[in-house]
Amino acid sequence: MNSVSSLITAPNLSQSNRQMKIYIRLQIIFILSIFCLQLLLDNSNDLNLQKQFIPFNRTLGFNHIYIIHLKNRIDRRERLEEISSYLGLDFDYFPAISKNDKQILSRYGSADMNLQQKACYLSHYFLYKQIIDKGYNSVLILEDDADFELNITAVIADIYRDLPASWDMLYLGHCFEGIGELVGKSSPVHRLHKSMFPMCTHAYAVSYSGVRKLIDLIDPVIPRGTVDYSISVVIEEKNVSSYSIHPQLIVQWKDHSDISGSLDLFFNLLNSTSRFLGY
Numbered sequence: 001m002n003s004v005s006s007l008i009t010a011p012n013l014s015q016s017n018r019q020m021k022i023y024i025r026l027q028i029i030f031i032l033s034i035f036c037l038q039l040l041l042d043n044s045n046d047l048n049l050q051k052q053f054i055p056f057n058r059t060l061g062f063n064h065i066y067i068i069h070l071k072n073r074i075d076r077r078e079r080l081e082e083i084s085s086y087l088g089l090d091f092d093y094f095p096a097i098s099k100n101d102k103q104i105l106s107r108y109g110s111a112d113m114n115l116q117q118k119a120c121y122l123s124h125y126f127l128y129k130q131i132i133d134k135g136y137n138s139v140l141i142l143e144d145d146a147d148f149e150l151n152i153t154a155v156i157a158d159i160y161r162d163l164p165a166s167w168d169m170l171y172l173g174h175c176f177e178g179i180g181e182l183v184g185k186s187s188p189v190h191r192l193h194k195s196m197f198p199m200c201t202h203a204y205a206v207s208y209s210g211v212r213k214l215i216d217l218i219d220p221v222i223p224r225g226t227v228d229y230s231i232s233v234v235i236e237e238k239n240v241s242s243y244s245i246h247p248q249l250i251v252q253w254k255d256h257s258d259i260s261g262s263l264d265l266f267f268n269l270l271n272s273t274s275r276f277l278g279y
């Protein structure tokens with residue numbers, strides 16, 4: 001026998017029954033309001049948590065991390081796997097177009113590019129199409145020679161606080177990039193700046209709006225030059241809203257023997273993950 005329903009439907013309520021009924025109603029109201037309050041708090045907690053913790057996940061807060069990778073470069077893959085397990089990151093390897101894929105290469109414009117540069121252009125462009133297909137909102141794109149600042153996760157967490165919501169591109173690594181206007185200063189050493197003319201494509205992130213724009217603006221049928229140059233031109237024209245981190249968080253890994261003289265400092269990390277892991 002359900003005592004609550006019998007109380008509520010009883011035709012002649014005694015004084016104590018009436019009190020009981022009011023008491024039950026008050027309790028229901030009380031429980032409901034606690035529940036609503038909980039929902040509200042939960043929601044705001046979620047939002048805060050999201051803002052705080054996104055960058056600490058296995059894709060540095062982006063939806064996905066792709067590495068453009070030629071599958072015969074097993075040495076590069078091995079180094080990257082070690083880095084990913086040390087830094088706790090998930091890499092997804094995207095098959096690069098090779099300079100030997102003559103058939104594919106011949107279908108696109110040349111703009112004085114050699115086969116290697118053309119293959120690089122198409123690898124990036126085909127990846128943009130995949131990003132659209134998958135519906136990702138933000139993706140970090142790396143090339144397979146990438147080396148990482150050891151505390152990249154902590155720095156990116158800081159950088160997120162400065163990154164405007166309307167970003168199209170974010171360069172974590174670049175070559176010959178000037179130092180543009182400062183945007184915030186959340187991190188003690190690494191700072192976010194507006195991009196000037198960032199060359200190289202070894203480490204940049206794209207938002208959904210960014211990748212849509214790149215698909216239209218750097219069509220490989222009518223290239224303006226190499227892929228990094230073509231992207232920099234549309235950034236300089238202000239058709240793409242781009243930011244660069246200085247000093248870089250990701251550089252192109254070079255064996256000790258490859259490194260030459262004064263460019264050393266310019267292209268080096270403060271604390272290289274590859275070197276830390278004994279490479």
Ligand SMILES: *[C@@H]1O[C@H](CO)[C@@H](O)[C@H](O)[C@H]1NC(C)=O
Nearest residue numbers: 054057058059061062063090
């Ligand atoms: C990291 O956070 C982003 C943003 O919330 C999310 O899209 C991505 O799937 C997360 N990565 C992992 C590996 O959970």
Ligand SMILES: *[C@@H]1O[C@H](CO)[C@@H](O)[C@H](O)[C@H]1NC(C)=O
Nearest residue numbers: 151154155187188189270271
């Ligand atoms: C990251 O590491 C560099 C070099 O060790 C250091 O100068 C910088 O303060 C660190 N940044 C953060 C956010 O931990």
Ligand SMILES: *[C@@H]1O[C@H](CO)[C@@H](O)[C@H](O)[C@H]1NC(C)=O
Nearest residue numbers: 216217234236237238239240
């Ligand atoms: C890009 O910007 C330039 C000038 O900054 C403008 O003339 C051009 O039409 C723009 N291109 C597109 C596709 O929006």
Ligand SMILES: *[C@@H]1O[C@H](CO)[C@@H](O)[C@H](O)[C@H]1NC(C)=O
Nearest residue numbers: 150151270271272273275276
């Ligand atoms: C790099 O970071 C590691 C781990 O925090 C530390 O042990 C090492 O001394 C650092 N090296 C340099 C050159 O700062």
